[in-house]
Amino acid sequence: MTAALAQALASYWRRHPLELATLLVGLMVATALWSGVQALNAEARRSYAEAAGLVSGGARIVAADGQRLPLSDYVALRRAGLRVSPVLEGEWRAGDVDLHLVGVEPMTLPRGAAPIGEEAAALPAFVLPPGRAFAAPATIARLAGRPGLPELVASGQVPEGTLLLDIGRAAGLLGLPDRVSYLLAPAGTGVPPAFADRLTVAEGPADDLARLTDSFHLNLTAFGFLSFLVGLIIVYAAIGLAFERRRPMLRTLRALGVPARGLALALLAEILALALLGGAAGMAGGYLMAAALLPDVAASLNGLYGAHVPGRLALDPAWWLAGLGIATFGALAAAGDSLWRAFHLGPLAAARPEAWLGALRRRLVWQAGAAVLLCALALALLLLGGSLLAGFALMGALLLGAALLLPGLLALVLAALGRRAKGPVAHWLFADGRQRLGGLSLALMALLLALGVNVGVGTMVSSFRATFLGWLDQRLGAEIYLSAPDGAAAEVIGAALATTPGVTAALPIGAARSRFAGAPLEIYAFTDDPLYREGWPLLAALDRPWDRVAAGDAVMVNEQMARRAGLAPGDALAIPTATGAWETRVAGVYSDYGNPEAQVLAPVAQVRARWPELELRRLAVRADPASVPALLADLRGREGVDVTDRAGLRASAERVFEKTFAVTLALNTLTLIVAGIALLTGLLTLAEQRLGQLAPLWALGLTRRRLAAIELGQAVALAGLTALAALPLGLAVAWVLTEVINPRAFGWRLPLLLFPLDWARLFLFALATGALAALWPALRLARAAPADLIRRFSDER
Amino acid sequence: MLEIRDIAKTYPTAQGPLAVLRGVSLDLAGGTSLALTGESGSGKSTLLHLAAGLEKADSGHIAIDGAPVTGLDDAGRARLRRETVGIVFQQFNLIPSLDVGRNLAFQARLAGRADPDWQAVLAERLGLAPLLARYPEQLSGGQQQRVAIGRALAARPRLILADEPTGNLDEATGDAVLDLLLALVAESGAALLMVTHSARLAARLDARAHLHAGRIGAEPVA
Ligand SMILES: Nc1ncnc2c1ncn2[C@@H]1O[C@H](COP(=O)(O)OP(=O)(O)OP(=O)(O)O)[C@@H](O)[C@H]1O
Ligand SMILES: [Mg+2]
Numbered sequence A: 001m002t003a004a005l006a007q008a009l010a011s012y013w014r015r016h017p018l019e020l021a022t023l024l025v026g027l028m029v030a031t032a033l034w035s036g037v038q039a040l041n042a043e044a045r046r047s048y049a050e051a052a053g054l055v056s057g058g059a060r061i062v063a064a065d066g067q068r069l070p071l072s073d074y075v076a077l078r079r080a081g082l083r084v085s086p087v088l089e090g091e092w093r094a095g096d097v098d099l100h101l102v103g104v105e106p107m108t109l110p111r112g113a114a115p116i117g118e119e120a121a122a123l124p125a126f127v128l129p130p131g132r133a134f135a136a137p138a139t140i141a142r143l144a145g146r147p148g149l150p151e152l153v154a155s156g157q158v159p160e161g162t163l164l165l166d167i168g169r170a171a172g173l174l175g176l177p178d179r180v181s182y183l184l185a186p187a188g189t190g191v192p193p194a195f196a197d198r199l200t201v202a203e204g205p206a207d208d209l210a211r212l213t214d215s216f217h218l219n220l221t222a223f224g225f226l227s228f229l230v231g232l233i234i235v236y237a238a239i240g241l242a243f244e245r246r247r248p249m250l251r252t253l254r255a256l257g258v259p260a261r262g263l264a265l266a267l268l269a270e271i272l273a274l275a276l277l278g279g280a281a282g283m284a285g286g287y288l289m290a291a292a293l294l295p296d297v298a299a300s301l302n303g304l305y306g307a308h309v310p311g312r313l314a315l316d317p318a319w320w321l322a323g324l325g326i327a328t329f330g331a332l333a334a335a336g337d338s339l340w341r342a343f344h345l346g347p348l349a350a351a352r353p354e355a356w357l358g359a360l361r362r363r364l365v366w367q368a369g370a371a372v373l374l375c376a377l378a379l380a381l382l383l384l385g386g387s388l389l390a391g392f393a394l395m396g397a398l399l400l401g402a403a404l405l406l407p408g409l410l411a412l413v414l415a416a417l418g419r420r421a422k423g424p425v426a427h428w429l430f431a432d433g434r435q436r437l438g439g440l441s442l443a444l445m446a447l448l449l450a451l452g453v454n455v456g457v458g459t460m461v462s463s464f465r466a467t468f469l470g471w472l473d474q475r476l477g478a479e480i481y482l483s484a485p486d487g488a489a490a491e492v493i494g495a496a497l498a499t500t501p502g503v504t505a506a507l508p509i510g511a512a513r514s515r516f517a518g519a520p521l522e523i524y525a526f527t528d529d530p531l532y533r534e535g536w537p538l539l540a541a542l543d544r545p546w547d548r549v550a551a552g553d554a555v556m557v558n559e560q561m562a563r564r565a566g567l568a569p570g571d572a573l574a575i576p577t578a579t580g581a582w583e584t585r586v587a588g589v590y591s592d593y594g595n596p597e598a599q600v601l602a603p604v605a606q607v608r609a610r611w612p613e614l615e616l617r618r619l620a621v622r623a624d625p626a627s628v629p630a631l632l633a634d635l636r637g638r639e640g641v642d643v644t645d646r647a648g649l650r651a652s653a654e655r656v657f658e659k660t661f662a663v664t665l666a667l668n669t670l671t672l673i674v675a676g677i678a679l680l681t682g683l684l685t686l687a688e689q690r691l692g693q694l695a696p697l698w699a700l701g702l703t704r705r706r707l708a709a710i711e712l713g714q715a716v717a718l719a720g721l722t723a724l725a726a727l728p729l730g731l732a733v734a735w736v737l738t739e740v741i742n743p744r745a746f747g748w749r750l751p752l753l754l755f756p757l758d759w760a761r762l763f764l765f766a767l768a769t770g771a772l773a774a775l776w777p778a779l780r781l782a783r784a785a786p787a788d789l790i791r792r793f794s795d796e797r
Numbered sequence B: 001m002l003e004i005r006d007i008a009k010t011y012p013t014a015q016g017p018l019a020v021l022r023g024v025s026l027d028l029a030g031g032t033s034l035a036l037t038g039e040s041g042s043g044k045s046t047l048l049h050l051a052a053g054l055e056k057a058d059s060g061h062i063a064i065d066g067a068p069v070t071g072l073d074d075a076g077r078a079r080l081r082r083e084t085v086g087i088v089f090q091q092f093n094l095i096p097s098l099d100v101g102r103n104l105a106f107q108a109r110l111a112g113r114a115d116p117d118w119q120a121v122l123a124e125r126l127g128l129a130p131l132l133a134r135y136p137e138q139l140s141g142g143q144q145q146r147v148a149i150g151r152a153l154a155a156r157p158r159l160i161l162a163d164e165p166t167g168n169l170d171e172a173t174g175d176a177v178l179d180l181l182l183a184l185v186a187e188s189g190a191a192l193l194m195v196t197h198s199a200r201l202a203a204r205l206d207a208r209a210h211l212h213a214g215r216i217g218a219e220p221v222a
Helices: A002-015 A017-053 A071-079 A120-127 A137-143 A167-174 A205-255 A260-305 A317-343 A356-384 A388-420 A424-475 A487-498 A530-535 A545-550 A559-565 A604-610 A625-636 A646-699 A704-745 A756-783 A786-796 B044-051 B074-083 B100-110 B116-125 B141-154 B171-188 B199-203
Strands: A059-063 A085-094 A097-104 A132-135 A151-154 A162-166 A182-185 A199-202 A480-483 A503-516 A519-526 A538-541 A554-558 A572-577 A580-590 A598-603 A618-623 A642-645 B002-013 B016-028 B033-038 B059-064 B085-088 B159-163 B191-195 B207-212 B215-217
Touching (some): A002 A017, A002 A205, A002 A260, A017 A260, A017 A317, A017 A646, A085 A167, A097 A137, A097 A167, A120 A162, A132 A137, A137 A151, A205 A260, A205 A317, A205 A388, A205 A424, A205 A646, A260 A317, A356 A388, A388 A424, A388 A704, A424 A646, A424 A704, A424 A756, A424 B100, A480 A487, A480 A625, A480 A646, A487 A503, A487 A618, A503 A572, A503 A604, A519 A604, A545 A554, A545 A598, A559 A580, A559 A598, A598 A604, A618 A625, A625 A642, A642 A646, A646 A704, A646 A786, A704 A756, A704 B074, B002 B044, B016 B044, B016 B215, B033 B044, B033 B171, B033 B199, B044 B059, B044 B159, B074 B085, B100 B116, B100 B141, B116 B141, B141 B171, B159 B171
Parallel strands (some): A132 A151, A519 A598, A554 A580, B033 B191, B033 B207, B085 B159
Antiparallel strands (some): A059 A182, A059 A199, A085 A097, A085 A182, A132 A162, A480 A642, A503 A519, A503 A618, A572 A580, B002 B016, B002 B059, B207 B215
16 A cells, blocks of 8 residues: 555656655755854854863963963962963964964873873973974965974864964964963862952853854844745745645545545655755755855954854764754644645545635635734834844744735735726736735745845845944044054154154054953053044943043943943943952943944053053054155054054955855845745746636637736736835834844944835845746746647636 | 638647547528537537637638638637637636626626626526625536626627537526527527537527537437
8 A cells, every 4th residue: 555655646746846846946945044054153163162172171260351461470379289270372473374372381281181192202392492383284284384383283173273382482472471361270279369359260262252253143043044934935835735736636545545644644754755855955055055155254253253263164964964854844844734634634525625715815814813913922022022032033023923914915905906907807817816825925925024134134234334334434533553563662653653744643552451241341542632532433421521531530331331231321330450440430332333342442541550561552643644645655664563544444344344244145145036936936836727727818818928918917016016015024124133133132233224225126126036937937828839728628627 | 600611620649640620511600509419529629619719720711700710810819709709618617716797797898898787687597696796616517607608698799609508507407598598699690509418409409510520420310
């Protein structure tokens, strides 16, 4: 019986290869987008973990102010009997290759804390000049032939772009002879009371990076999930159609004695086989997609967070298994409805596909009810939820609710238009359009979601671009920014500039580090000048804020910090320093787009009083525009000085911005393409049935050409109506993104700007999608042989 | 009115060409009716389709009111079906998305000859008046057949081509429908070509033709 059953079921797919292809394409696309995004996330997370896991085990003792601690503290702790081991990390350039150096002290390093080998015999070579460094093979290949490096030894445990070497050698390369980044200590070690004001036990740096990048990955995941859903819509439509078409056969099988359970099991097995097939193809597609997007993701993670992600994919078996799992899960979810109905199909059930009229009306009512519930849920989430996850749940409820509402809305619009229509063909057109909603509603929902998200994300990105660039122009008030190798060099340059004609001011800038509310904090030391007083973009402030800051009574904080810690102008603030807490107040809050970290702005003197070793390595130079080119040429001639003019800085900031949203926009476009495919496959699978619906009209005297034109026009009109509905949805999505998701994910809020030209473009895209999707069925209709059309008559009943 | 001369039609099939019609000739004057009989598969529907311009004959000549049908292009044949011919299909071919009232009026409106009074009369005589707001899928086979007949007659066509129009009807209803068809023919001077399996109904028409082996032959001996 099994073989006969399998043969009967498979015969359908053999006779309808197009529907089989649709189903597989849907599964493939859904799996590809989902697993591709997962691959990107996994790759990034793996590299964070690798970077963190290179030196591992036990606790880490760090300086309370977030700076490197002096070597003397290490010596003192060792004398106090603590089994600590120093680690020095830093960034170093070998020619044009950026390297992350990790220096360890092999004598005190706990066993297995870092992969430097176990044999004692190898120790002298590691420590004694020229020293030995462990690095990934790819790093060694890139460094081939560069002078000034220790002997390089390949190690699979060292992340790309990192050198693991002796601390003395690292200190020499970094120019930090008496500094330590942190101390490794056995788990459970506490800081002795004598050091408690300066030292503290910290979580790993990986936690900081993971927390910062979490929202980025959540964004990617949300997009992946949306595309996955849109792909599943195709699968659901194809499976549902296959079930409806096979209903007479299934009923006959039941009548011939196949038990309901056997039939459902056979259909289940069929779905699983298809899921594995489509899933496997999807995994290959996902791999290709991730490989194509990874460079952009790596660039934006680097630009945003300074996280180093290698530009190649290394995927583990778990990824493949998870991908096939999600494909199977998706296919089952899409088929659940059909399986349920197959299980409950009686042998005397109506052989005819369910009557469209009553079924459609019932479905529309059911969907509208669900949509109202979802909208209520969205409202509740908006009012009660405070987390980022609640923000995404709100977005999900909004999108799903809108999608469910669409068919009912279209039916109402078509009915209203139909009442006004004149002429029999126009009349039929609207009535027929309503009937087609039954078969096309899922594809139209997919189109609505894709268009809505496109409008929303596009509005958000464009708003951000406009705001960001305006903000950048304000913020980059000085003509030239330079950074010298150290504070002394910067001072010399500053003094020289002070007497250079054309230069109005050379303002020193420095930065100190601390921690605030469990996250890193940067203290930006500035020199009071109209540059700041006039140009710095304040969001909220006490009156005369700059006077208060200049007087040392208060500081400015960035929006991210204010939002996370709930700070407002006038609030008290305690910042940890090496000599105890710095008690101050908030004078104002400034916008600081693109910076993931908390930042405080304070005058140089105030910062130096708490961080005596503060170096003012940077200068903001204000100059007469005419003299800028000569100044630039002069400054660039100096050894070790990094010079950027305003235009250059603006351009590089813009580049980082574009990279950051490149992935979002790419996924956006992919979702749109998937929705186009959904519409195309929806029309294609219905084309066969469609010929039967149009044949009577042809027989009654409409030419095939006219019918084809009607067919095309109808698809374009449905897509256009959907696009119209997508506009308000898109604006709602944009609002949720800018008012809910962004503040929670990144800590800043954007003004929402409108870009009607983008909407017009998307609207045209929707019309073109409709036309393109209907083109093939319409051409087929225009060329259908009369005998073929006549045969449809008998098929229909 | 309808003039069919030496029509031949062959269908390609997997087993080679199938000659369905091999030189069929018929004449039908305005105001008269002709019953076409023949066993199943003999080509009755095919002949009707050719006369309606739904398909092209391989050879031969068909003219309606002296105007040639063979040789018309696609648009010309579409206009012919729209304005001159009323077809009652063997498989009804109602438009599923329109209700009975709209289906009834559809062809007349296409031809620009909608006449609500006449439609009301037709609905009454065909027993469709209580069903006007229903959709085709909500009708029985016989009800659908009556809608198909009403649709063909609503446009007052010059030529009525009916393919077993009473096949799904009980005897009494079938008789009533035929009364209606014949009355219309008599009133308007239209011509009726009707396929039927029923010798009793065929006897009520003005003339009879029997299709056998691709040719019109004498009536079979009953
Ligand atoms: N498109 C086609 N391709 C091939 N053969 C066809 C096609 N259409 C009809 N036929 C064949 O032509 C023959 C005549 O068909 P037709 O439908 O005209 O018969 P009919 O006399 O109307 O039969 P019935 O009384 O059963 O309706 C049949 O043998 C049929 O199988
Ligand atoms: Mg027939």
